[in-house]
Amino acid sequence: MSVVAIEKLTKQFAQGNVVALQDIELAIEPGEFVSLIGPSGCGKSTLLRIIGDLIQPTSGTVMVNGKPAPRARADHDYGIVFQDSVLFDWRTVSKNVALPLELLGWDRARRKTRVDEMLALVELQGFGDHQPWQLSGGMQMRVAIARALAFEPPLLLMDEPFGALDEMTRERLNMELLRIWEASKSTVVFVTHSIAEAVFLSTRAVVMSARPGRIADIVEIDLPYPRGAATREEPRYFELVTQVREALHLGSDLDRAVADV
Amino acid sequence: MSSQPVAVAPVPRGALSQRVGRRALDWLPALVVLVVVLVVWQESIALLHIKRFLAPQPSAIASTFWDDRGELLRAGWFTFQEALGGFVVGSALGILAALVLARWPRLSRALMPYAIAASAVPIIAFAPITNAWFSPFGKTSKIAIAAILCFFPVFVNTLRGLTSVRPSSIELMRSYAAGEIDIFRRVRIPTALPLTFTALKIATVLSMIGAIVGEYFGGDFNALGVLINSRSATFAFEEAWAGIGVACAFGIAFYLVVAGLERVALRGAPSTED
Amino acid sequence: MGALRRAVVSGATVVAVLGVLVGAWELYRWIWISAGWTWPFVVDDTSMPHIHTIVQALFQHPTSGFGDILIVQLFHAALFTAKEAVVGFAIGATFGFLLGVLMSQWRVLQRGFLPYVVASQTVPILAVAPIVVVYLGSLNVAAWFSVAVIAAYLTFFPVAINTLRGLLSTDRRALELMHAFAAGRWTILWKLRVPAALPFIFSALKVAATASVVGAIIGEAPSSIQDGLGGYIVNFNQYYTLSPQNLWATNIIAALLGIAFFLAIVGAEKVVVRRAPEHVA
Numbered sequence: 001m002s003v004v005a006i007e008k009l010t011k012q013f014a015q016g017n018v019v020a021l022q023d024i025e026l027a028i029e030p031g032e033f034v035s036l037i038g039p040s041g042c043g044k045s046t047l048l049r050i051i052g053d054l055i056q057p058t059s060g061t062v063m064v065n066g067k068p069a070p071r072a073r074a075d076h077d078y079g080i081v082f083q084d085s086v087l088f089d090w091r092t093v094s095k096n097v098a099l100p101l102e103l104l105g106w107d108r109a110r111r112k113t114r115v116d117e118m119l120a121l122v123e124l125q126g127f128g129d130h131q132p133w134q135l136s137g138g139m140q141m142r143v144a145i146a147r148a149l150a151f152e153p154p155l156l157l158m159d160e161p162f163g164a165l166d167e168m169t170r171e172r173l174n175m176e177l178l179r180i181w182e183a184s185k186s187t188v189v190f191v192t193h194s195i196a197e198a199v200f201l202s203t204r205a206v207v208m209s210a211r212p213g214r215i216a217d218i219v220e221i222d223l224p225y226p227r228g229a230a231t232r233e234e235p236r237y238f239e240l241v242t243q244v245r246e247a248l249h250l251g252s253d254l255d256r257a258v259a260d261v
Numbered sequence: 262m263s264s265q266p267v268a269v270a271p272v273p274r275g276a277l278s279q280r281v282g283r284r285a286l287d288w289l290p291a292l293v294v295l296v297v298v299l300v301v302w303q304e305s306i307a308l309l310h311i312k313r314f315l316a317p318q319p320s321a322i323a324s325t326f327w328d329d330r331g332e333l334l335r336a337g338w339f340t341f342q343e344a345l346g347g348f349v350v351g352s353a354l355g356i357l358a359a360l361v362l363a364r365w366p367r368l369s370r371a372l373m374p375y376a377i378a379a380s381a382v383p384i385i386a387f388a389p390i391t392n393a394w395f396s397p398f399g400k401t402s403k404i405a406i407a408a409i410l411c412f413f414p415v416f417v418n419t420l421r422g423l424t425s426v427r428p429s430s431i432e433l434m435r436s437y438a439a440g441e442i443d444i445f446r447r448v449r450i451p452t453a454l455p456l457t458f459t460a461l462k463i464a465t466v467l468s469m470i471g472a473i474v475g476e477y478f479g480g481d482f483n484a485l486g487v488l489i490n491s492r493s494a495t496f497a498f499e500e501a502w503a504g505i506g507v508a509c510a511f512g513i514a515f516y517l518v519v520a521g522l523e524r525v526a527l528r529g530a531p532s533t534e535d
Numbered sequence: 536m537g538a539l540r541r542a543v544v545s546g547a548t549v550v551a552v553l554g555v556l557v558g559a560w561e562l563y564r565w566i567w568i569s570a571g572w573t574w575p576f577v578v579d580d581t582s583m584p585h586i587h588t589i590v591q592a593l594f595q596h597p598t599s600g601f602g603d604i605l606i607v608q609l610f611h612a613a614l615f616t617a618k619e620a621v622v623g624f625a626i627g628a629t630f631g632f633l634l635g636v637l638m639s640q641w642r643v644l645q646r647g648f649l650p651y652v653v654a655s656q657t658v659p660i661l662a663v664a665p666i667v668v669v670y671l672g673s674l675n676v677a678a679w680f681s682v683a684v685i686a687a688y689l690t691f692f693p694v695a696i697n698t699l700r701g702l703l704s705t706d707r708r709a710l711e712l713m714h715a716f717a718a719g720r721w722t723i724l725w726k727l728r729v730p731a732a733l734p735f736i737f738s739a740l741k742v743a744a745t746a747s748v749v750g751a752i753i754g755e756a757p758s759s760i761q762d763g764l765g766g767y768i769v770n771f772n773q774y775y776t777l778s779p780q781n782l783w784a785t786n787i788i789a790a791l792l793g794i795a796f797f798l799a800i801v802g803a804e805k806v807v808v809r810r811a812p813e814h815v816a
Contacts, residue, residue, distance in 0.1 A: 052715055073717050080715045086708045089810050090730045099726070100716050131809065290647030316666075375552055381741070381797035382790040383749045386764070389772035389782060394576035405575075466656045473659045474753060478772055489662045490757075498666075505662050512657025 001066050003155055003187045004028040004051055009060035011046055011213075019212035020046045024060070026206065026215065030154070033181060033188045035198035035205045037244065039252060043213025044191045045159055051189060052080055052157050065154055076104065078155035079148030083163045085140040087132040087147075094119070094128035097147045104151055118146040121180055138169040142176070149184055156181075158190045162197070171229075174200055178227060195248070199240045200227060207244060209251025216251030219244050317499045326503040333488075337507040340476065340485035343400045344468040344515070347407020352464055354408070355415030356457065363423035363449060364441065370424065373417070380413035385471070389478045397479030407471030411464035418460035422453025458523040465515040473508060557586050584780045589787065592780035597771075605781065609767065609788040616751045616763040617792060619679050623686025624747035624796075628740060631691035635698025639728070640720065645699065656692050660685060661753050668758040678760050686750030690743045697739030701732025737804040744796040752789060764789050 009024040021043040028034050036044040049055040050062055053073040064072035072078065079100070087096045094115050101111045119125045122142040132140055141161055148156060162170045174197060181188055192198050198205045202221050209216040221240055223231055231237055299319050306318045317325075326333060362369045388406045395402035426448055434444045476486030489504040560583070567578035576582060593606040602608060634652070638645040668681040705728050713723045755765025764785060771782040 054711060054714055073715065076717060078715075080712070082708060082712070084708055086706070086712050088709070088727070088730065090733070090808075102726070103716050103718050103722060287646055290643045291650045294647045294651065377741075378794050378797060381745045381793045383745065383752055383793045385749050386752055386768055386786050386789040389768060389775065390786065392772075393775050393779070394582050469657060470659065470661075474661050477661050477757065486659065486661070489659065493662065493665065501662065505659060508659045508662070509654065509657045513654050516653065516657070 001030075002027045002063075003030050003032075003065060004189065005061075005063040006051075007061045009047075009050065009062060010058050011043065011050060011055070012058045021050075021057075022212040022214050024213075024215060028187060028189065030187055031185065032204060033178075033190065033202045035202040036189065036191045036208060037193060037195065037198040037205055038208030038213075038216075038248065039193070039210055041213070042208040042210040042251075044208050046213065047208075048157050048159050048189060048191050052078060072155075076100070076151055077153055078157055079151070079153045080157045081141070081144050081148045081159070081161045083160045085132075085137075085144040087140055087143060089132060091132075092128065093124065093130050093132065093135070093143050096132065096143055097150055099147060100150050114150060118150050121149070121183060122146045122176070136169075137165050138173055141165065141173065145177070145180065149180070149186065152184065152186075154186055156184075156186045156188045158188065160191050160193065163193075170194075170197070171232075175228060177201065178225070182226070195241055195244050196232075199223075199237060199244060200232060205244050207247040207251060209248075217247035219247060317502055321499050322502045322506060325499040326506060329500065329503060333485075333503060333507045336483055336485040336488045336504070337511050339400075339481070339483045340403075340469070340472050340508070341511045341515070343403035343472040343475070343484075344407055344465075344511075346400065346404035347409075347471055348411050348464055348468040348515075350404060351408035351411030351468070352415045352461060355412045355460075356419050358412075358416050359419035359423055359453075360445075362420055363445075366424045369420055373420065376413065376417050376420070380417060384409050384413075385474050388471070388475045392475065392479050398481045400481075403472045403475035403480065403484075406475045407468040410467040410471040414460040414463050414467070415457065418456040419453050422456035423449045426452050455527060458519070458526065461519050462516055462523070465519050466512055469508065469512045469515065560586055581776060581779045584783060589780045589783045592778070592784045597778070597781050605784060606788075609764070609785060612762060612764045612767050613788055613792050615679070616748070616755065616765065616789075617796075619682040619751040619754070619763065620686050620747040620792075620796065622680070622683040623688075623750055624690050624744060626683065627687035627690025627747065628694045628743055630687065631694030631739075631743070632698050632736070634691065634695045635702065636724070636729075638695070638699050639702035640724070649699070652692060652695055655688070660688060660750065661757055664754045665757045668754075668760075678758065679763075682751055682754035682758065682760065682763070685754035686747040689746040689750035689753075693739040693742040693746065694736070697735045698732065701735030702728045704735075705731050733808050734810060737800065737808055740804075741797055741800045744800045745793050748789075748793045748796055764792070 004026065005028075006024055006026045009021055010019070011021040012019050024047065036047060038044050046055060050057050051064060051069060053062075053064075053069040062069040065075075065077045067075065067077070087093075088099070091099070094112075097115045097118050098111045101114060106114070115128065116125070119128055122145055124139060124142055124146070127135065127139070132143070135143065144161070148158075162173050165173065178201060190198075190201060199221055205219045205221060206215055207217045207219060208214065219240065223234070223236060223240070302316070303318050303320060306316060362372065384406070387409065391402045391405040391409075395405060423445075430448050431444060434448055439447070472484075473486035473489075476484045477490060480487045482488075485504060485508055489501050489508070492498070492501040492504060564578055564583050564585070566572075572578070580588075593609070594604050596602060597605045597608065603611075634648070638648060664682075664685050667685060668678055671681040671684065672678060702724070709727055709731070710723065713727055718726070751763065752765040752768065754760075755763040756769050760766050761770075767785045768782065768789070771778070771785055775782050
């Protein structure tokens with residue numbers, strides 16, 4: 001059973017009649033790491049939010065974990081990480097990670113055990129009693145990831161989580177994320193506008209184009225796991241980056257062609 | 262900050278609201294509350310045998326108001342003039358003081374706790390003193406106490422607004438070789454305007470309170486506060502309540518005028534209401 | 536910088552500021568009397584007594600030789616007024632908070648009640664106070680509690696307004712996160728909106744603390760309640776031309792009471808609200 005199964009998905013925004021997504025078909029299998037990559041306005045963030053039932057589609061079906069998206073959200077079948085870590089200022093790092101567990105009604109002892117596990121997973125053990133603003137941007141993002149995975153959801157949605165960070169931190173967190181992904185055995189849908197990131201992280205890269213938002217191409221990334229710093233220097237890596245880049249250009253050429261007609 | 266879509270559901274609008282128009286429909290719940298309260302008030306006085314003097318029936322108050330409307334409105338206007346005078350003087354001084362002090366943001370921040378502490382003083386207790394300074398029967402004493410009441414919130418809020426500009430905005434202006442005056446005009450004052458208007462709205466209410474409390478400690482016979490007091494003292498309670506109603510009406514009208522000015526001045530800025 | 540050193544610096548600054556104020560007072564007085572200026576008002580021993588006269592008055596007997604010295608009497612009066620103000624503050628702040636919560640959750644309640652919440656403050660409390668005292672007195676409620684009700688009336692307004700504003704200005708991204716967690720309305724309120732709104736609420740509580748003292752004093756004055764500061768103000772007002780320093784001394788005590796209430800909230804805020812420090816120019 002696919003973790004995410006999308007058929008004939010269309011999304012229109014009423015004001016201005018913007019067609020954000022048109023006829024999207026996508027199936028994501030368990031254990032995959034799928035990137036959504038495309039230029040601004042291609043609807044990748046919208047698509048992610050539709051999977052998370054934070055935006056409703058205009059038409060089409062979205063099944064998550066075998067259920068309609070709203071049920072999946074109610075059943076806590078996914079965790080989400082935004083570009084802003086959105087940590088609560090008034091809670092310590094530990095309490096921030098514990099937030100979804102509180103919502104699920106876990107008792108204090110169980111919460112503490114799990115929070116400690118998660119902080120160890122993102123390598124922030126010992127920072128539990130810090131306040132969020134005492135941490136660097138990269139560390140705050142790791143806390144957000146720990147929080148998203150706290151209740152071990154099968155699916156992890158990520159919306160350009162490293163977009164606000166510098167290149168070095170990004171590359172380091174990319175490797176962290178791969179390690180966490182393997183350890184947690186979850187499925188990841190990852191929105192990015194960085195080709196390098198998409199190729200480095202994913203099993204598949206879904207290339208999208210804008211006006212209207214649709215899938216231009218899907219590139220299989222056959223680089224072996226575990227991936228590391230050396231991966232970024234392999235010839236196959238550069239080939240795939242080129243392939244994705246050309247798919248992006250093709251997508252935007254199609255836009256221009258359509259616009260010129 | 263990126264332009265990512267944030268998925269929070271907008272407030273749905275029913276078919277009725279689209280036809281009648283949003284602004285008219287917005288006031289409907291308030292109207293309903295008013296009608297319900299008036300009806301309950303009117304009926305419960307009779308039903309619960311509440312003594313006349315505590316809360317006369319709205320109908321009795323209304324008819325008394327109508328009978329005395331000339332005298333009441335003149336008195337209201339008299340008191341309103343005191344309040345308005347105090348509002349203008351106090352707010353102007355508050356804004357001026359804030360503009361001057363904002364030139365030195367670090368000094369302002371050092372003085373801010375003292376200004377806030379000063380506004381924690383129950384200034385109303387000074388009303389008898391302004392009556393002693395200026396004749397209790399003139400308007401000046403009430404203008405003075407109203408001005409002092411208005412000064413502090415306007416001063417504190419305006420100063421806070423002028424000095425709470427983001428450092429990056431100041432840096433941007435300096436990169437344009439903008440002088441202090443330019444920075445004030447283009448950055449600090451627009452930042453301060455919403456806060457200043459909030460304080461001005463509060464000041465409208467404070468100025469009326471100042472005027473009426475000042476009158477309690479001694480005032481002209483034509484003043485509304487004195488009128489209400491003398492009517493209470495002679496057990497003419499419907500008349501007293503009618504006077505209270507007039508005071509409310511002037512206060513509300515004053516507030517609405519300033520709120521209207523705020524809307525004009527802050528066109529285009531995200532609203533602080535709603 | 537140790538905490539002790541900070542405290543000493545703060546204390547010294549307060550003394551310095553007071554010194555400046557006293558100096559300014561005496562200087563103004565000296566200049567105006569010497570020059571004989573009459574604008575904005577005539578300056579003499581009645582309108583502006585010497586500061587030391589006022590301070591001395593605190594240690595004298597205000598009522599021709601019997602009873603405690605003034606400062607002791609005023610201290611008890613301040614306690615009496617403080618009791619009314621604290622109770623009024625508690626009632627008003629609770630009611631204001633609940634009202635703010637309700638108005639934030641249902642727009643129709645906001646539209647229905649907010650105009651009246653704002654308009655409520657235009658009712659001249661001074662005029663209504665004696666009526667409230669008599670009415671509650673007829674129900675065998677102690678007079679001081681009636682004044683507490685009046686204090687609550689002035690307190691609930693800033694708390695209601697700021698609670699509403701704070702609850703409605705929650706970060707949209709945090710709201711989206713809670714929706715992703717499938718959190719219900721009341722969970723979102725309790726775990727997100729209210730904690731996020733605490734800075735707003737505390738700034739309102741500071742205003743409300745002052746308002747409760749003002750309400751207590753204004754409530755006492757027309758209600759012939761002798762035991763509180765309002766009563767002393769009314770009394771000393773009558774004898775102002777004879778002994779102006781008594782009224783001034785009472786005002787100083789009233790000012791200290793207001794500031795004490797304010798500082799209590801500031802202290803509570805430091806304990807309850809822990810936020811990232813602001814960066815402003």
